[in-house]
Amino acid sequence: MIGTRTLSFRKLLLSLLLVLCILSVWALIIWFGGESPFKGFRYIIEGSLGNHYQFLSTLNKMVPLILAAAAVAVPAWTGMWNIGGEGQLLLGAFGAALVGFSIDFGVGLVNIVVALIVSAAFGMAWAAWPAFFKIKLRMDEVVTTLMGNYIAAQLIAYLINNPFRDPRSPLAQTPYIKSSFVIPYLFEGSQFSATFFVAIGMVLVLFIFRKRFITGYEFDITGSNPVFAGLSGIRVKKTKLLSMLIGGALAGLAGGLLVLGMTQRVMQSFSPGYGFTGLLICLLAFNDPLLIVGIAFLFSALQTGSVNLQLFTSVPAEISGVLQAVMVLFVAAFKTFIVGRREG
Amino acid sequence: MSKTYPNGLEALREVSFEVRKGEIHAIVGENGAGKSTLMNILFGLIKPTSGEILFNNNHFSPKHPSEAIDLGIGMVHQHFKLVQSITVAENIVLGMENRFQSKLRRVDREAMNESVASLIDRLRMSISPDDRIDSLPISKRQQVEILKVLYREADFVILDEPTAVLAPNEVEDFLEFVRGIREMGKTVIFISHRLGEVFSLADRITILRRGNVIGTFDKRDVDRESVANMMIGTATDLSEDPPDCLGNESVLSVEGISDVSGTIRDLSFQLREGEILGFAGVGGNGQEELFEALAGSLRLASGDIRLVGSSISSLDTLERRRAGLALITDDRMGKGLAPDRSIVENCMAGHHKFGKFGKWLIKDTDARSFTESIVADYDVRCGKNIKTAVRALSGGNMQKLLVGREIAYEPVVLVAAQPTAGVDVAARKLIHDSFRRLVKTGSGVILISGDLEEIMGLANRIIVLYRGRAVTEMTHPHYDPTEISYYMTGIRGAQDDRYSHS
Numbered sequence: 001m002i003g004t005r006t007l008s009f010r011k012l013l014l015s016l017l018l019v020l021c022i023l024s025v026w027a028l029i030i031w032f033g034g035e036s037p038f039k040g041f042r043y044i045i046e047g048s049l050g051n052h053y054q055f056l057s058t059l060n061k062m063v064p065l066i067l068a069a070a071a072v073a074v075p076a077w078t079g080m081w082n083i084g085g086e087g088q089l090l091l092g093a094f095g096a097a098l099v100g101f102s103i104d105f106g107v108g109l110v111n112i113v114v115a116l117i118v119s120a121a122f123g124m125a126w127a128a129w130p131a132f133f134k135i136k137l138r139m140d141e142v143v144t145t146l147m148g149n150y151i152a153a154q155l156i157a158y159l160i161n162n163p164f165r166d167p168r169s170p171l172a173q174t175p176y177i178k179s180s181f182v183i184p185y186l187f188e189g190s191q192f193s194a195t196f197f198v199a200i201g202m203v204l205v206l207f208i209f210r211k212r213f214i215t216g217y218e219f220d221i222t223g224s225n226p227v228f229a230g231l232s233g234i235r236v237k238k239t240k241l242l243s244m245l246i247g248g249a250l251a252g253l254a255g256g257l258l259v260l261g262m263t264q265r266v267m268q269s270f271s272p273g274y275g276f277t278g279l280l281i282c283l284l285a286f287n288d289p290l291l292i293v294g295i296a297f298l299f300s301a302l303q304t305g306s307v308n309l310q311l312f313t314s315v316p317a318e319i320s321g322v323l324q325a326v327m328v329l330f331v332a333a334f335k336t337f338i339v340g341r342r343e344g
Numbered sequence: 345m346s347k348t349y350p351n352g353l354e355a356l357r358e359v360s361f362e363v364r365k366g367e368i369h370a371i372v373g374e375n376g377a378g379k380s381t382l383m384n385i386l387f388g389l390i391k392p393t394s395g396e397i398l399f400n401n402n403h404f405s406p407k408h409p410s411e412a413i414d415l416g417i418g419m420v421h422q423h424f425k426l427v428q429s430i431t432v433a434e435n436i437v438l439g440m441e442n443r444f445q446s447k448l449r450r451v452d453r454e455a456m457n458e459s460v461a462s463l464i465d466r467l468r469m470s471i472s473p474d475d476r477i478d479s480l481p482i483s484k485r486q487q488v489e490i491l492k493v494l495y496r497e498a499d500f501v502i503l504d505e506p507t508a509v510l511a512p513n514e515v516e517d518f519l520e521f522v523r524g525i526r527e528m529g530k531t532v533i534f535i536s537h538r539l540g541e542v543f544s545l546a547d548r549i550t551i552l553r554r555g556n557v558i559g560t561f562d563k564r565d566v567d568r569e570s571v572a573n574m575m576i577g578t579a580t581d582l583s584e585d586p587p588d589c590l591g592n593e594s595v596l597s598v599e600g601i602s603d604v605s606g607t608i609r610d611l612s613f614q615l616r617e618g619e620i621l622g623f624a625g626v627g628g629n630g631q632e633e634l635f636e637a638l639a640g641s642l643r644l645a646s647g648d649i650r651l652v653g654s655s656i657s658s659l660d661t662l663e664r665r666r667a668g669l670a671l672i673t674d675d676r677m678g679k680g681l682a683p684d685r686s687i688v689e690n691c692m693a694g695h696h697k698f699g700k701f702g703k704w705l706i707k708d709t710d711a712r713s714f715t716e717s718i719v720a721d722y723d724v725r726c727g728k729n730i731k732t733a734v735r736a737l738s739g740g741n742m743q744k745l746l747v748g749r750e751i752a753y754e755p756v757v758l759v760a761a762q763p764t765a766g767v768d769v770a771a772r773k774l775i776h777d778s779f780r781r782l783v784k785t786g787s788g789v790i791l792i793s794g795d796l797e798e799i800m801g802l803a804n805r806i807i808v809l810y811r812g813r814a815v816t817e818m819t820h821p822h823y824d825p826t827e828i829s830y831y832m833t834g835i836r837g838a839q840d841d842r843y844s845h846s
Contacts, residue, residue, distance in 0.1 A: 212705055214696055221693055224682040231639060231671060231679055232694035233662035 018334045025326050033315035040309060047308020048301035054308075056192035061300040063261070064089070064271075066199045066292060067254035068278025070206055071123075071247040073287040077210065078243040079223040084130060084145030085251040086275025087152030088123035090266075092252025094156055095122030096259040097266045098164065100177025108180045115181055116198075116256045123252015124245050126152060131244035135237045141244070149275065160266055173267035183261040195261035200293065202250065207289040219243055251275065280324065284331050299324060345395030347381050355381040358395070359557040361550045363500075368522065368532045370542040372575050373552030374626055374794060379535050382552070383502050387419045388412045399500075418498030420489050422505050426477050432488050433460040433473035436495050463495055467524045483514035487521055494525065501525060502533045507541055508628055519545050537575070537626045539568045539833045551575050568835050569826070576796060576829040584801030586820050587780045591617035593652075595788040596757045598638075601647030607633040607812045610647070615757060615788040620779060622803030623792040626832050630812035631792045632674070635761045638790065639671050640664050652756060662697060668756030672747055672763050674792070676739075680746045683735040687726055690734050691715040691749050714752075722748035723774060740771035747775050751782055758782060761792040776802055796825060796832075810834050 027037035048058045068085045075082040082088075096119035105111050130144035157172070166175040183193045210216040222229040222239045230236045254274065259266060281299055285291035306320035347356040356378045363369045373379050384390040386397065388406030397404045399415060406412040409419075426435050437444065437456050444456045457473040464471060469491075471484050480488070486506060493501055503522070507515050522545060525532055536542050542549060543563060551558040551574045558574045596615040602608055608630045615621050625631055636642035638649065640661040649657050651667050659667065673679040681690050692701060692711050701710045715730050722744040726732050734742060747763060760779070764772040779789055779802060793799050799806055800823050807814045808831040815837035818828070830836040 214702065214704060214706055217689065217692070217696065217706060221682055221685065221689065224685050225678075227679045228682050228693065230641065231661060231673060233665045233697045234693070235660075235662065 014334060014337050018330055021334075022327050022330050025330070026323050029319065029322055029326065030309075030315060033313075033319060035309075035313045035315050040313065040315065043309040043312050044302065044305030046305075047311075048303075048305035050308075052187075053190055054304060056187060056190040058297070058300045058304045059196050060190070060192045060262075061303060062293075062296045063195045063199045064254045064258055064274040065277055065281055065296040065299055066203060067250050067257070068274045069281035069285065069292045069296060070203060070278075070289060071251035071254070071275075072279050072282035073247075073285070073289065073292060074206065074219070074250065075127075075240075075243045075247040076282065076287045077216075077219040077223045078240045079226060080131070080134070080240050080244050080247075081142045082127060082145050082244060082247045082251075083142055083279060084127060084148040084152075084248070084275070085254075085278050086271060086273065087145075087149040088126045088248045088251035089255040089258075089271055089275050090152045090156045091126040091255065092119035092123035093255030093259045093263075093266050093270055094159060094174075095119045095252065096181075096256035097174045097177055100181040100259065100264075101175040104178055104180060106180075111178075111181045112183060112260060115177075115260060116253060119256025119259070120249040120253045123255065124249040126252070127244050127248020131241050134244075135241055156266065156270070157268065160268065166265070171267065174265045176264050177259065181260055182264060183257070191262055193261045195257040198253075198257060202253070203289045203293055210289070215239075215242075251278075254278075277324075280328050284328060286335075298327075345382070345385065345397070346393045347378075347385065347390065348393045354555055356385075356392075357555045359552070359555070360395075361557050361560045363531060363533065364548070365531055366526065366529055367547040368526050368534055368545055370534045370536060370546035370549045371552060372535075372537055372539065372542055372549060372571065374537060374576060377552040377575075378555045379552055380504065383419065383504060383533070383535065386412065387417060387502065413496065413498070416497060416499040417502070418493030418496060418500070419502040420486075420493055420504060420506060422508060424485055424489055426485060426488060428476075428478040430477065431473060432471055432475050432477065432480075432491075433457045435477060435488060436460050436463075436473075436492050440496070460491070460495070463491060466528065467491075467494075467521065469521065481514075483510050483518060486510070486518070490521075490525070494528075494530070498530070500531045500533075502535070504535050505537075505628075506534070507536060507538060515541060537833060539571055539575075539835055542571075543568055553577050568833070569830065572829040572833045572835060573826060576825070576832065584776070586620060586802055586804045587618070587783050589618040589784050589786075590804060591619075591786060593617050595652055596790070597650045599648045599650070601637060601649065602645045603633050603637050604643045604645045605633060606645075608637060609812045611812070611814055612647075613807060613814065613817075615790060617786045617788055618783045619805065620783055620789040620791055620803045622799035622806040623790065623809055624796060624799050624806055624828055624832060625794070625809035627794050629809045631761065631794075631809060633812070634809070635671070635673065635759060635792060638669070638759050639673075665694060665697070665753070668753075670750040670753040670755035670758045672750050672758065672760040674761035674765060676742050676746050681734050681742060684733055687719065687724070687730045687732055687734055687737075687745065688712065688715045690745065691718050691730075691752075694749070695752065718745065718748040718752055722778070724748065740767040743767045744771055744774060747778060751778055754785070755782075755787055757788045757790065759790045759792070762794060763791070764793075764795065764798060772798075796828060800825065808832055808837070810837065 030037045030040035047054060049055050068089060071085040071088065072082050096115045099115040099118045105114060126148060130141045130148055133139040133144055134141040160174050161172045164174050166173055183195055185191055185193050210219065218234050218239050222234055222236055226236050277299060281292055281295045284295045302320045302323055306317040309315050309319065310317040345356055346358050348354050359382065371379055381390060385392050388409045388411055433456050437460065441451055444452045446452065460473040464473065469487060471487065477485060477488065507518060510518055519541060522532060522534065534546060546563055548560060548562055549566065549571060550560040551571060553575060593616065594614045595617050598611060598613050600610050600612050602610055613621065623631060623634065633642055637644060640659060644657055648655055651669060656664050656667055677683055688711055691714060700714060701707050719726065719730060724741050724745045726737060726741065750758060764775050783789055791799060791803055804820050806818045806823065806828065808816045808828060810831060816831045
């Protein structure tokens with residue numbers, strides 16, 4: 001590993017203070033919601049980790065979050081902002097569904113792999129045009145990727161309403177994918193499937209890519225100082241384009257895994273904002289793939305735990321959104337002190 | 345007044361001078377002499393380390409530009425701060441438009457235009473309050489910038505290198521305009537290093553060199569030659585001699601290049617093997633553009649660059665490096681290093697394109713040993729930890745790292761811009777020695793430097809740049825610092841500058 005070493009006692013202390021701040025504000029919010037904070041935390045923890053069913057549910061929810069966060073992180077390494085994870089994920093989901101209900105190669109594994117590759121390609125295509133506009137016309141990718149989300153949502157709404165609507169369904173949704181495309185659940189009574197291992201595998205690949213590969217090194221240098229990168233002979237535009245394409249593919253893959261592993265079709269309001277939650281996770285994880293897994297676990301646990309909280313108390317499950325926001329605000333405030341100011 | 349920056353740079357050393365009411369007072373000095381620091385202190389942008397200012401006999405220590413503005417001090421920066429899409433009058437009034445607002449917050453445009461027009465008339469200028477900024481030429485925009493200051497009833501106007509952005513034929517017009525300001529009874533500080541203009545305009549001249557005031561003189565008491573001498577400091581230590589290993593073959597030939605920004609004009613030169621070719625000049629006369637044009641980041645409008653016979657004009661930076669070019673930029677933090685990354689990562693940059701650390705996977709041990717050899721050879725002090733972020737190094741160590749990395753290419757031609765700016769004596773010696781060793785192997789070095797002593801001690805030949813042109817060329821040992829300083833300041837050799845001929 002060739003990165004900088006930046007651990008110090010002061011940073012450790014600040015990190016502890018940060019966690020303390022977040023926990024105390026969380027306690028306050030739960031208390032305002034009309035529940036004793038300790039009980040509240042207990043319900044959240046029990047609801048997310050209490051038994052193996054809940055634990056698997058938490059892990060399963062992590063899959064789209066991890067990949068959507070990675071979709072932001074990889075472009076961020078080169079200094080690009082990919083706010084379009086949501087749209088890329090939708091396109092990817094549709095790509096997987098399209099393959100799943102229309103083609104069949106006869107072998108289950110081949111089917112799944114092809115569908116996932118197509119989903120990644122669809123996501124990549126949806127990231128390609130903002131990247132291209134950025135590089136050729138210097139259009140701000142924040143704007144184009146963000147707007148791309150709304151275009152994608154409308155586009156998918158049209159596709160599942162008209163050309164690809166399931167004729168037997170009263171709702172706007174695609175037909176189910178063929179059973180040979182389905183990634184099976186691994187445990188009875190849980191939606192947990194091999195998709196989790198695909199997501200973790202991707203994170204490991206990204207981690208190794210960044211630390212050990214020449215191209216990963218170029219990503220980091222480009223993001224750290226693009227002028228220097230250019231003067232060193234790194235092709236900055238190409239590198240940025242590549243990072244954006246990888247990001248789009250990861251978001252698309254998230255959509256594909258959701259379809260093959262859970263929903264088995266694309267319907268209206270397919271994503272409850274995975275792309276944006278992924279963005280938050282990535283920000284909290286400072287673009288680091290391993291940290292993304294940790295933060296995604298936390299987010300996911302908060303979501304499953306809050307459902308339990310609602311079940312036993314008067315606190316609504318939507319509280320998880322508020323708790324996540326508190327975390328983001330505090331981390332943003334502490335970031336400068338802990339990792340130092342960084343441009344880019 | 346003294347100013348020492350937190351990084352230890354002594355920008356000003358107990359400087360003192362006075363400005364009289366109603367005069368045009370020129371402040372001359374090379375880049376880095378401390379002019380900008382001095383003016384920023386006056387304007388409340390920087391706090392001095394020690395010393396005091398008396399303004400109209402009152403103690404004055406502005407903490408913020410607004411305090412300076414309230415006292416009637418106005419500053420015009422080199423870079424314009426105008427809104428392109430609105431009119432001259434709107435730009436000038438911007439920020440005080442409530443003077444022209446009715447109770448319903450409607451701006452009375454006629455009254456606004458009239459008040460601006462009266463100021464324009466007093467200065468006999470040829471712009472209309474209704475002109476849009478983006479329809480005006482640069483020279484007029486600058487006048488608008490000054491009008492903005494005058495409109496706020498500034499009595500003390502600081503002009504920071506105002507002629508740097510002007511074409512030669514616009515300069516006279518501008519100088520006339522500044523004289524008009526003096527006639528209004530205002531005091532003008534005019535910062536420049538173009539002595540022709542200074543002598544045509546100023547009443548008195550203060551000379552700054554390396555953070556010291558050399559003196560303040562009445563224009564009648566000095567001539568351009570003596571000012572140039574005092575400004576550049578021609579009492580140079582010539583103890584160092586350029587290396588003596590000139591070959592016959594040309595390694596780099598530049599044929600009549602002009603860049604697309606229009607700064608470099610029709611520049612030609614040859615670099616032979618084993619030669620160090622120095623480019624002298626006051627900053628901003630095309631040095632940066634020359635570097636960029638050689639590096640491949642600034643496109644050529646015409647001309648050709650050949651490296652050992654084959655044209656590299658159409659190659660990008662990577663291909664030029666592959667052809668044997670190495671580049672030491674003058675901006676180590678901004679362009680030469682990635683300050684947030686480790687020493688290893690900074691050493692690898694560029695070299696990784698040559699497959700030194702593997703084609704796909706990074707070979708850790710190779711990267712480490714490569715870095716360790718640079719750190720050892722160039723005495724980069726980093727506490728033996730090559731994973732330290734480069735930002736944590738001192739300026740001199742950063743520069744040694746940068747130089748070491750570039751020389752490690754074993755380049756055919758090394759282009760070095762300000763290679764020893766802001767480094768201590770020992771680092772400077774080490775860097776110079778590394779250049780001497782490099783040319784012994786038959787490589788050529790282009791040395792672009794504002795430091796005359798460095799160039800004269802190192803270069804076999806010197807070309808002086810003035811306004812993007814090569815105005816003269818001298819060969820070792822026929823160096824005359826006084827003569828060079830005349831060319832650098834445009835007293836000699838500048839055909840297109842009307843103020844250059846005495």
